Amino acid sequence: MTWLPLCLMLAVACLYYVFYLPGRLFLGPEKTRAGYLRERKDAVYENLRDLNFEYKAGKVPDVDYTSLKSSLQDEAATILAEIDRLEKNPAPASRRARI
């Protein structure tokens, strides 16, 4: 029965670790639609950077580059416009939590 105290100690240690919560919890920022849009903006900017690099590398002809760049810029502009709108008329703090 030498195993019994060991098992008890193990159980107590686990319970202590699980349920003893000193201090404040880290909850992190709530994700908002503006946050989501900023992620999308980053993705579109990255696509633009890739396109520029491929153009400089000679992979994309001028005509393709102009048209692709233009459509990516339109996409970025749409996103920026919505971010701008959201920043001008922010939702109440509690409403932001709903995303």
Add this chain to the structure above:
Amino acid sequence: MAEIGSFALLLALALSVYSFLAGIIALAFQKRTSSQLVGVTAGTSGIAASGEESSLITTLRQASERIGETARRAGIATFAAVLLASVVLVICAFRDDFSIAYILHHSNRDLPGPYKFAVLWSGQEGSLLFWSLLLAAYGFVLRLRYKTDPRLFAYASVVLSGVQIFFLLLLNFAAHPFAIVQGTIPADGNGLNPLLQYPEMVIHPPMLYLGYVGFTIPFAFALGALIMKYPGEKWINITRRWTMVTWAFLTCGVFLGAHWAYSVLGWGGYWGWDPVENASLMPWLTGTAFLHSVMMQEKRGMLKMWNMWLVFATFWLAILGTFLTRSGIISSVHAFAQSSIGDWFAWFLAITLIVFVFFFFKNKSHLRSEHKLESLVSRESSFLFNNLLFVLLCFTVLWGTWFPKISELVQGNKVTVGAPFYNRVAIPVALLLLILTAVGPLLAWRKTSLESLKRNFMWPTVGAVAVAVFLLITPQNWGSPFGLKPWQDISYFYSLMAIALSVLVTLTVASEFYRGGRVISKHTGQGMFASMVQLTHRNTRRYGGYIVHFGVVVVIIGFAGAAFNQDKEMEMGYGDKMTIGPYTLICRSYTDDDAPNYASEWAVLDVYKGGKQIDTMTPVRRFYKASRQTSTMPDIRSTLNEDLYLVFEGLNQDNGHPILKAHLNALVMWIWMGVWIMLIGTVLALIPNAPAPVRVPAPARLETARTAPVVTGD
């Protein structure tokens, strides 16, 4: 000791159940209080908004967050408990504690130390414990990294706990690794399966399991994101590294398995389309498809539903693979453990399918695509075709694997499908995939013009055609792969195509590095090699991916060598000669030996090439005393051109002469080299990018922007 192990398993189960239930309660409360708080603040709940009510909801929310934290900690503590159980089992194996049935059946006193360690995953109960341990370890890391996105990680943690509960239920109630032997305890154990007594077997199962189990993480994130309607694609970003690491482990596991089959089973091949081999290949195929299609979701917000299904299918196929190896439902040389736990797995597979389908249909509106396919000639369409081909191949393998069972149910007799069935689909699909591997990186996102195609494909295509013509016109006596005449045999045609397309991929990969390096070199004044290194460091994922593609090409060249394989079998007395390809083998002697764990018979053969002795080889056949089973240990002489593979098949009972089989396997070493390159590429792709200056100006077209909101994210 066994009692401590049993207790640890029970404790782990209790902790997992708590982590699962408390996690669900916390998330449900957080969701509810969050919406109530919105209602109260906005005064739309139909109840008068009061400070008291708001404060009550806030208190409830804080309480639910604390419950959520205890759930996370319970998940972490589960790892400690499962780790303890595993350590106890390994200690019992080293202490030769044959009072534990599992140790009795899978170990013996003379078993070498490393194999005693491998006992942990050598049988049914132990390998399930190992599965559980790896899952708990992945969960441990995930729960420690929760600060990345606490809400998403909380959902993923609940899903992980759900999977963990299943394995711990199995361990506690169906396949207990600490079950005690009834009656007299034997003095020695039954020993480990001889096929598993090979150095690679100490690392192959952990790698494979790390791959299998690891796919639970992307699945947990995907299901979590689906349930919580996660806004955006950040979850994809978070899981990408997990998926790549898991994919690397599975790749390593699959190829270590192939290498083990090649080095131990003694039939001269590395892949036999065995159900258990197929079981490891299927999640690899869907996982590879996911790694490609995920880029479309990240870059263009497309294929969201498809990716969700791919992640689920990969996880589901990994469990199905474990089910195949455990249930004994399909016979295989690799199915080391068979029992009645198949029903448990069948139920688990059904439940996960139902849960996933339910949430998919409930929240699928959240997964609508942000863009449409603009052109058939674009990066997107190349990814799409790539995915379709991977899924087609996966379905073929799934169908072939289950066909014996299906035919038994329908016709009453088992019809087994062999390599020709799989090869009929796998080879053309692999060739098409090679074409896409070459084409994909050179296509632009959205659409690619004819001019762009000409610009990017001209030289790689010329190079590939030139190599194909060279292989065609060279004489056959140059050895493999020269003198390939595709009209002589369909396998030659496939080999020629595979090599030519491999050259095409290599040239496109090289051109990507060269062009990118040239841009950096022009801007920085560095040499080309330094520029290429910097290029790779700036976008490790892309250029690491290209190196993986190059590794795949090298593997495919290795596969293409199979068209040139030869074999010969002969009884060889002293001084007898056998000729195969450019080699002449002369039997110098044959003898036997006795070791504590096994007795062995072996032959000593001198190998001559071009009239000169180049090597001495000793194929062995072993008889393992504890398990009373025999096993061959082929001797393999590997070169870049071919492997000389000798098997000691047995002794002629009349005259005592050894019977030897020689295989000449072309280009096999390329396969193992290719795998190393693939792994190096994956490691590179995992390294964070070096910061690059952002030179893209902010779009100056806000005034012309459409007023419609950006699709999804709500």
